[in-house]
Amino acid sequence: xxxxxxxxxxxxxxxxxxxxxxxxxxxxxxxxxxxxxxxxxxxxxxxxxxxxxxxxxxxxxxxxxxxxxxxxxxxxxxxxxxxxxxxxxxxxxxxxxxxxxxxxxxxxxxxxxxxxxxxxxxxxxxxxxxxxxxxxxxxxxxxxxxxxxxxxxxx
Amino acid sequence: xxxxxxxxxxxxxxxxxxxxxxxxxxxxxxxxxxxxxxxxxxxxxxxxxxxxxxxxxxxxxxxxxxxxxxxxxxxxxxxxxxxxxxxxxxxxxxxxxxxxxxxxxxxxxxxx
Numbered sequence: 001x002x003x004x005x006x007x008x009x010x011x012x013x014x015x016x017x018x019x020x021x022x023x024x025x026x027x028x029x030x031x032x033x034x035x036x037x038x039x040x041x042x043x044x045x046x047x048x049x050x051x052x053x054x055x056x057x058x059x060x061x062x063x064x065x066x067x068x069x070x071x072x073x074x075x076x077x078x079x080x081x082x083x084x085x086x087x088x089x090x091x092x093x094x095x096x097x098x099x100x101x102x103x104x105x106x107x108x109x110x111x112x113x114x115x116x117x118x119x120x121x122x123x124x125x126x127x128x129x130x131x132x133x134x135x136x137x138x139x140x141x142x143x144x145x146x147x148x149x150x151x152x153x154x155x
Numbered sequence: 156x157x158x159x160x161x162x163x164x165x166x167x168x169x170x171x172x173x174x175x176x177x178x179x180x181x182x183x184x185x186x187x188x189x190x191x192x193x194x195x196x197x198x199x200x201x202x203x204x205x206x207x208x209x210x211x212x213x214x215x216x217x218x219x220x221x222x223x224x225x226x227x228x229x230x231x232x233x234x235x236x237x238x239x240x241x242x243x244x245x246x247x248x249x250x251x252x253x254x255x256x257x258x259x260x261x262x263x264x265x266x267x
Contacts (some may be wrong), residue, residue: 035224035225070228070229071228071229072228095226098226099191100224100225100226102224102226103223103224103226103227104221104222104223104224104226104227105221105222105223106219106220106221106235107219107220107221107222108219108235109217109218109219111213111216111218111237111238111240112218112219112235112236112237112238113176113236113237113238114176114236115236116234116235116236117233117234117235118180118232118233118234118235119227119228119231119232119233119234120227120228120231120232121226121227121228122187122189122226122227122228
Protein backbone atom coordinates (compact mmCIF):
# COMPACT_ATOMS: atom_id res chain seq x y z
CA UNK A 1 0.00 0.00 0.00
CA UNK A 2 1.23 3.43 -0.86
CA UNK A 3 1.34 6.30 1.50
CA UNK A 4 -1.26 8.19 -0.53
CA UNK A 5 -3.74 5.30 -0.45
CA UNK A 6 -3.23 4.93 3.27
CA UNK A 7 -4.22 8.52 3.97
CA UNK A 8 -7.28 8.17 1.74
CA UNK A 9 -8.47 5.17 3.70
CA UNK A 10 -7.82 6.75 7.07
CA UNK A 11 -9.70 9.83 5.93
CA UNK A 12 -12.69 7.74 4.88
CA UNK A 13 -12.83 5.98 8.23
CA UNK A 14 -12.63 9.29 10.08
CA UNK A 15 -15.47 10.71 8.00
CA UNK A 16 -17.70 7.71 8.76
CA UNK A 17 -16.83 7.98 12.43
CA UNK A 18 -17.92 11.61 12.46
CA UNK A 19 -21.32 10.76 10.99
CA UNK A 20 -21.93 7.76 13.25
CA UNK A 21 -22.81 9.55 16.51
CA UNK A 22 -25.71 11.31 14.78
CA UNK A 23 -26.94 8.06 13.30
CA UNK A 24 -26.57 5.94 16.40
CA UNK A 25 -29.73 7.36 17.95
CA UNK A 26 -31.69 6.72 14.79
CA UNK A 27 -31.14 3.02 14.14
CA UNK A 28 -29.24 -0.12 15.02
CA UNK A 29 -27.04 -0.08 11.92
CA UNK A 30 -23.89 0.65 13.91
CA UNK A 31 -24.35 -2.23 16.29
CA UNK A 32 -22.73 -5.58 15.66
CA UNK A 33 -23.22 -9.05 17.08
CA UNK A 34 -25.91 -11.69 16.96
CA UNK A 35 -28.34 -10.00 19.35
CA UNK A 36 -27.61 -6.36 18.68
CA UNK A 37 -30.20 -4.14 20.29
CA UNK A 38 -29.99 -0.44 21.03
CA UNK A 39 -31.02 1.05 24.37
CA UNK A 40 -34.11 2.70 22.95
CA UNK A 41 -35.39 -0.45 21.24
CA UNK A 42 -34.77 -2.42 24.41
CA UNK A 43 -36.77 0.02 26.55
CA UNK A 44 -39.60 0.06 24.00
CA UNK A 45 -39.63 -3.73 23.84
CA UNK A 46 -39.94 -3.99 27.62
CA UNK A 47 -42.40 -1.19 28.33
CA UNK A 48 -44.44 -1.46 25.14
CA UNK A 49 -44.16 2.26 24.38
CA UNK A 50 -44.75 3.59 27.92
CA UNK A 51 -42.28 6.11 29.32
CA UNK A 52 -40.74 4.93 32.59
CA UNK A 53 -40.73 7.35 35.52
CA UNK A 54 -37.50 8.20 37.32
CA UNK A 55 -37.85 7.03 40.90
CA UNK A 56 -35.94 7.14 44.16
CA UNK A 57 -37.48 3.83 45.24
CA UNK A 58 -34.83 2.01 43.25
CA UNK A 59 -31.41 1.70 44.81
CA UNK A 60 -28.85 1.05 42.12
CA UNK A 61 -25.44 0.16 43.47
CA UNK A 62 -22.57 0.39 41.00
CA UNK A 63 -18.94 1.48 41.17
CA UNK A 64 -18.40 5.00 39.79
CA UNK A 65 -15.12 3.97 38.23
CA UNK A 66 -14.72 0.39 37.05
CA UNK A 67 -11.12 -0.54 36.40
CA UNK A 68 -12.04 -3.70 34.54
CA UNK A 69 -15.06 -3.54 32.25
CA UNK A 70 -15.32 -7.33 32.12
CA UNK A 71 -16.51 -7.60 35.71
CA UNK A 72 -18.71 -4.80 37.02
CA UNK A 73 -20.82 -5.68 40.08
CA UNK A 74 -24.41 -4.40 39.99
CA UNK A 75 -26.97 -4.48 42.78
CA UNK A 76 -30.58 -3.37 42.33
CA UNK A 77 -32.82 -3.03 45.35
CA UNK A 78 -36.42 -1.86 45.15
CA UNK A 79 -38.41 -0.55 48.07
CA UNK A 80 -41.53 -2.72 47.92
CA UNK A 81 -43.68 -4.65 50.43
CA UNK A 82 -43.69 -7.74 48.12
CA UNK A 83 -47.22 -8.84 48.99
CA UNK A 84 -49.68 -10.45 46.58
CA UNK A 85 -51.33 -7.09 45.93
CA UNK A 86 -48.23 -4.97 45.50
CA UNK A 87 -44.98 -6.46 44.34
CA UNK A 88 -42.18 -5.95 41.87
CA UNK A 89 -42.89 -7.97 38.76
CA UNK A 90 -39.58 -7.62 36.98
CA UNK A 91 -36.17 -5.99 37.16
CA UNK A 92 -34.34 -5.30 33.91
CA UNK A 93 -30.71 -4.24 33.80
CA UNK A 94 -29.73 -2.23 30.72
CA UNK A 95 -26.31 -1.04 29.61
CA UNK A 96 -26.82 1.92 27.27
CA UNK A 97 -23.86 1.54 24.93
CA UNK A 98 -23.25 -2.20 24.84
CA UNK A 99 -24.00 -3.67 21.42
CA UNK A 100 -26.82 -5.56 23.10
CA UNK A 101 -28.25 -3.15 25.66
CA UNK A 102 -30.27 -5.82 27.47
CA UNK A 103 -28.23 -7.59 30.13
CA UNK A 104 -30.76 -9.52 32.17
CA UNK A 105 -34.51 -9.62 32.87
CA UNK A 106 -35.46 -10.92 36.30
CA UNK A 107 -39.06 -11.94 36.88
CA UNK A 108 -39.89 -11.90 40.57
CA UNK A 109 -42.86 -13.23 42.52
CA UNK A 110 -44.22 -12.42 46.01
CA UNK A 111 -42.44 -15.58 47.23
CA UNK A 112 -39.14 -13.71 46.99
CA UNK A 113 -39.91 -11.69 50.10
CA UNK A 114 -37.58 -8.87 49.09
CA UNK A 115 -37.04 -7.21 45.73
CA UNK A 116 -33.32 -7.38 45.17
CA UNK A 117 -31.05 -8.68 42.43
CA UNK A 118 -27.29 -8.71 42.17
CA UNK A 119 -24.96 -9.89 39.44
CA UNK A 120 -21.84 -8.92 37.50
CA UNK A 121 -21.97 -7.49 34.00
CA UNK A 122 -19.63 -6.67 31.13
CA UNK A 123 -19.36 -3.09 29.90
CA UNK A 124 -17.79 -2.16 26.57
CA UNK A 125 -16.85 1.35 27.67
CA UNK A 126 -17.84 4.35 29.75
CA UNK A 127 -21.61 4.50 29.74
CA UNK A 128 -24.83 4.73 31.67
CA UNK A 129 -26.32 1.64 33.31
CA UNK A 130 -30.05 1.64 34.08
CA UNK A 131 -32.36 -0.49 36.14
CA UNK A 132 -35.89 -0.64 34.73
CA UNK A 133 -38.45 -1.93 37.20
CA UNK A 134 -41.93 -3.18 36.39
CA UNK A 135 -44.48 -3.08 39.22
CA UNK A 136 -47.48 -5.37 39.58
CA UNK A 137 -49.88 -2.50 38.77
CA UNK A 138 -48.22 -1.98 35.37
CA UNK A 139 -46.10 1.05 36.18
CA UNK A 140 -42.50 1.34 35.09
CA UNK A 141 -39.78 2.99 37.15
CA UNK A 142 -36.22 3.71 36.12
CA UNK A 143 -32.93 4.64 37.77
CA UNK A 144 -29.60 5.22 36.05
CA UNK A 145 -25.99 5.77 36.93
CA UNK A 146 -22.98 6.41 34.75
CA UNK A 147 -19.92 4.22 35.10
CA UNK A 148 -16.45 5.17 33.98
CA UNK A 149 -14.69 2.18 32.49
CA UNK A 150 -10.90 2.20 32.19
CA UNK A 151 -10.52 -1.02 30.19
CA UNK A 152 -13.46 -2.23 28.08
CA UNK A 153 -14.78 -5.71 28.67
CA UNK A 154 -16.18 -6.65 25.26
CA UNK A 155 -13.83 -7.61 22.48
CA UNK B 156 -20.71 -32.52 29.30
CA UNK B 157 -23.49 -30.62 30.87
CA UNK B 158 -22.98 -32.19 34.24
CA UNK B 159 -19.27 -31.42 34.37
CA UNK B 160 -19.84 -27.71 34.90
CA UNK B 161 -19.26 -26.61 38.45
CA UNK B 162 -22.02 -24.71 40.16
CA UNK B 163 -22.92 -23.71 43.67
CA UNK B 164 -25.98 -22.57 45.60
CA UNK B 165 -25.30 -20.45 48.65
CA UNK B 166 -27.79 -19.41 51.32
CA UNK B 167 -27.10 -16.56 53.70
CA UNK B 168 -27.49 -16.88 56.67
CA UNK B 169 -26.76 -20.64 56.74
CA UNK B 170 -29.10 -21.33 59.65
CA UNK B 171 -32.60 -19.96 59.29
CA UNK B 172 -36.10 -20.36 60.63
CA UNK B 173 -39.35 -21.04 58.83
CA UNK B 174 -40.75 -17.87 57.26
CA UNK B 175 -37.46 -16.05 57.23
CA UNK B 176 -36.26 -14.18 54.13
CA UNK B 177 -32.81 -15.36 53.09
CA UNK B 178 -30.33 -14.41 50.40
CA UNK B 179 -29.80 -17.01 47.69
CA UNK B 180 -26.83 -16.94 45.32
CA UNK B 181 -26.30 -19.22 42.38
CA UNK B 182 -22.84 -19.33 40.87
CA UNK B 183 -21.74 -21.28 37.83
CA UNK B 184 -18.49 -21.70 35.92
CA UNK B 185 -19.52 -20.70 32.42
CA UNK B 186 -17.51 -18.96 29.63
CA UNK B 187 -20.32 -16.54 28.55
CA UNK B 188 -18.76 -15.92 25.11
CA UNK B 189 -20.40 -13.10 23.19
CA UNK B 190 -19.51 -14.34 19.72
CA UNK B 191 -17.62 -11.14 18.99
CA UNK B 192 -14.25 -11.99 20.51
CA UNK B 193 -11.34 -13.42 18.53
CA UNK B 194 -8.96 -16.11 19.66
CA UNK B 195 -5.55 -14.44 19.87
CA UNK B 196 -3.66 -17.48 18.58
CA UNK B 197 -5.87 -18.84 15.80
CA UNK B 198 -7.45 -15.43 14.85
CA UNK B 199 -10.82 -17.13 14.61
CA UNK B 200 -13.99 -15.83 16.18
CA UNK B 201 -14.98 -17.75 19.29
CA UNK B 202 -18.60 -18.89 18.79
CA UNK B 203 -21.24 -17.43 21.07
CA UNK B 204 -21.99 -19.47 24.17
CA UNK B 205 -23.98 -17.78 26.87
CA UNK B 206 -26.71 -18.61 29.36
CA UNK B 207 -30.21 -17.97 28.01
CA UNK B 208 -32.44 -18.49 30.98
CA UNK B 209 -32.17 -19.29 34.67
CA UNK B 210 -34.95 -20.69 36.82
CA UNK B 211 -35.18 -20.87 40.63
CA UNK B 212 -37.66 -23.55 41.63
CA UNK B 213 -38.62 -24.17 45.26
CA UNK B 214 -40.91 -27.12 46.04
CA UNK B 215 -42.21 -27.26 42.47
CA UNK B 216 -42.99 -23.56 42.25
CA UNK B 217 -41.03 -21.14 40.08
CA UNK B 218 -39.88 -18.33 42.34
CA UNK B 219 -37.61 -16.39 40.05
CA UNK B 220 -37.12 -16.73 36.31
CA UNK B 221 -34.56 -14.81 34.31
CA UNK B 222 -33.91 -14.11 30.66
CA UNK B 223 -30.21 -13.58 30.20
CA UNK B 224 -28.18 -12.15 27.34
CA UNK B 225 -24.46 -12.23 26.67
CA UNK B 226 -23.61 -9.06 28.61
CA UNK B 227 -23.13 -10.90 31.90
CA UNK B 228 -19.61 -11.59 33.11
CA UNK B 229 -17.68 -14.82 32.86
CA UNK B 230 -18.68 -17.22 35.64
CA UNK B 231 -21.88 -15.33 36.45
CA UNK B 232 -23.50 -14.97 39.85
CA UNK B 233 -27.24 -14.53 40.36
CA UNK B 234 -28.33 -13.26 43.76
CA UNK B 235 -31.91 -12.75 44.96
CA UNK B 236 -33.90 -13.19 48.12
CA UNK B 237 -36.28 -16.02 48.94
CA UNK B 238 -38.88 -16.61 51.61
CA UNK B 239 -38.45 -19.93 53.41
CA UNK B 240 -41.69 -21.85 53.36
CA UNK B 241 -41.23 -25.23 55.02
CA UNK B 242 -38.92 -28.13 54.28
CA UNK B 243 -38.10 -28.79 50.69
CA UNK B 244 -35.72 -28.58 47.80
CA UNK B 245 -34.45 -25.59 45.86
CA UNK B 246 -33.54 -26.41 42.26
CA UNK B 247 -31.77 -24.00 39.95
CA UNK B 248 -31.82 -24.82 36.24
CA UNK B 249 -30.16 -22.96 33.43
CA UNK B 250 -30.14 -23.42 29.66
CA UNK B 251 -27.69 -21.85 27.26
CA UNK B 252 -27.91 -20.87 23.61
CA UNK B 253 -26.27 -24.10 22.43
CA UNK B 254 -28.90 -26.18 24.22
CA UNK B 255 -26.89 -27.10 27.27
CA UNK B 256 -29.02 -27.72 30.35
CA UNK B 257 -27.66 -27.82 33.87
CA UNK B 258 -29.41 -28.45 37.15
CA UNK B 259 -28.30 -27.98 40.74
CA UNK B 260 -30.37 -28.53 43.82
CA UNK B 261 -30.04 -27.95 47.53
CA UNK B 262 -32.09 -29.26 50.43
CA UNK B 263 -33.75 -26.65 52.60
CA UNK B 264 -34.18 -27.47 56.28
CA UNK B 265 -35.49 -24.64 58.43
CA UNK B 266 -34.84 -24.96 62.16
CA UNK B 267 -37.31 -23.94 64.79
